[in-house]
Amino acid sequence: xxxxxxxxxxxxxxxxxxxxxxxxxxxxxxxxxxxxxxxxxxxxxxxxxxxxxxxxxxxxxxxxxxxxxxxxxxxxxxxxxxxxxxxxxxxxxxxxxxxxxxxxxxxxxxxxxxxxxxxxxxxxxxxxxxxxxxxxxxxxxxxxxxxxxxxxxxxxxxxxxxxxxxxx
Amino acid sequence: xxxxxxxxxxxxxxxxxxxxxxxxxxxxxxxxxxxxxxxxxxxxxxxxxxxxxxxxxxxxxxxxxxxxxxxxxxxxxxxxxxxxxxxxxxxxxxxxxxxxxxxxxxxxxxxxxxxxxxxxxxxxxxxxxxxxxxxxxxxxxxxxxxxxxxxxxxxxxxxxxxxxxxxxxxxxxxxxxx
Numbered sequence: 001x002x003x004x005x006x007x008x009x010x011x012x013x014x015x016x017x018x019x020x021x022x023x024x025x026x027x028x029x030x031x032x033x034x035x036x037x038x039x040x041x042x043x044x045x046x047x048x049x050x051x052x053x054x055x056x057x058x059x060x061x062x063x064x065x066x067x068x069x070x071x072x073x074x075x076x077x078x079x080x081x082x083x084x085x086x087x088x089x090x091x092x093x094x095x096x097x098x099x100x101x102x103x104x105x106x107x108x109x110x111x112x113x114x115x116x117x118x119x120x121x122x123x124x125x126x127x128x129x130x131x132x133x134x135x136x137x138x139x140x141x142x143x144x145x146x147x148x149x150x151x152x153x154x155x156x157x158x159x160x161x162x163x164x165x166x167x168x
Numbered sequence: 169x170x171x172x173x174x175x176x177x178x179x180x181x182x183x184x185x186x187x188x189x190x191x192x193x194x195x196x197x198x199x200x201x202x203x204x205x206x207x208x209x210x211x212x213x214x215x216x217x218x219x220x221x222x223x224x225x226x227x228x229x230x231x232x233x234x235x236x237x238x239x240x241x242x243x244x245x246x247x248x249x250x251x252x253x254x255x256x257x258x259x260x261x262x263x264x265x266x267x268x269x270x271x272x273x274x275x276x277x278x279x280x281x282x283x284x285x286x287x288x289x290x291x292x293x294x295x296x297x298x299x300x301x302x303x304x305x306x307x308x309x310x311x312x313x314x315x316x317x318x319x320x321x322x323x324x325x326x327x328x329x330x331x332x333x334x335x336x337x338x339x340x341x342x343x344x345x346x
Contacts, residue, residue: 052213073315076308083305106263109256116253144260147267155266156275164275166294166346168282 075108086159098157102148105158110141240329248307251300258297294344302339306332 058064082101089097114137123130148158156164236242266273282290310328313319319328 073312077312080305080309105256105259109252109259112249112252112256116249140260140264143267144263147263147265150270151263151266151275154270161275161278164279165282168279168290 072111075104075111079104079108090160092156092160095152095157098159099149099152102152102158103145106141106144106148109144110137113137113141240333241325244307244310244329244332248304248311251304251307254300255297255304291344295340298343299336299340302343303332303336306335306339 079101082097082104085094085097086101114134117130117133117137121130121133123134126133151161152158155161233242262273271277282293285293310319310332313328319325
């Protein structure tokens with residue numbers, strides 16, 4: 001008796017509240033959390049969505065995952081024989097080897113710098129500074145590639161330079 | 169419900185509960201139903217996020233790496249990054265300098281400049297270059313061997329770590345005299 005009364009009254013309440021209730025449910029998905037008075041602190045915690053939203057993960061991708069990883073290792077490993085060969089041979093006789101070593105060193109350096117930026121200045125935490133740093137690195141790497149190309153074509157090449165400076 | 173009916177109390181109870189006089193007496197309802205002492209406020213979820221964010225900013229930071237004992241495991245790891253970064257910075261610095269001022273940073277001028285330096289500076293400079301080069305190269309091999317699943321035990325990690333340090337020390341002394 002009492003329970004049926006309760007059920008009927010709550011049902012009535014729900015019906016009466018219906019449209020506004022549905023509206024508030026829809027409105028409970030704000031687009032951003034940046035409407036907040038709590039200012040974003042660079043390097044501080046990362047807030048994504050509302051408090052009840054689960055953590056989102058990036059789409060799994062082999063290009064960003066295993067292939068990228070294998071490429072990095074292969075490049076790092078190939079630098080060992082490349083450096084040894086550059087030590088052993090004369091760069092004026094093997095300019096291609098000098099060129100491959102130069103490009104490999106630049107790509108290896110770029111990956112290293114980029115992983116530092118990803119670790120310490122990620123755009124997720126530093127939306128402005130992180131992006132500036134990433135694009136500065138990319139620009140610098142292009143400039144370095146051109147610079148090394150110029151040096152290896154118009155001058156004596158990196159290996160010969162190191163050898164000459166070492167015995168200067 | 170069954171018991172009230174069994175005792176014959178169903179009808180009087182119902183009568184009392186739904187009597188119009190009771191419904192028309194607000195003071196009786198107020199005293200019968202407990203008053204809510206806590207003031208509540210209906211907030212949208214975005215406000216909840218605001219509150220949480222403000223609280224998060226007041227939280228203490230978790231202890232940083234300074235609380236950890238210096239160990240060859242993590243010291244060598246960060247040294248690998250530092251030495252690699254330093255060597256790469258040199259490569260980038262020289263290449264960009266040559267790109268923008270090839271007349272100043274060509275090999276002839278660079279070699280000439282290094283030749284004018286006193287021997288002590290030359291050997292110190294070469295040692296300063298040899299140390300990060302040797303460490304990054306040797307420790308790089310150590311990292312690659314880990315990537316292949318070798319030397320993963322704690323003992324091996326320390327053993328290879330000390331081997332890299334020893335190799336670096338020997339190379340730092342030997343390479344300047346090459």
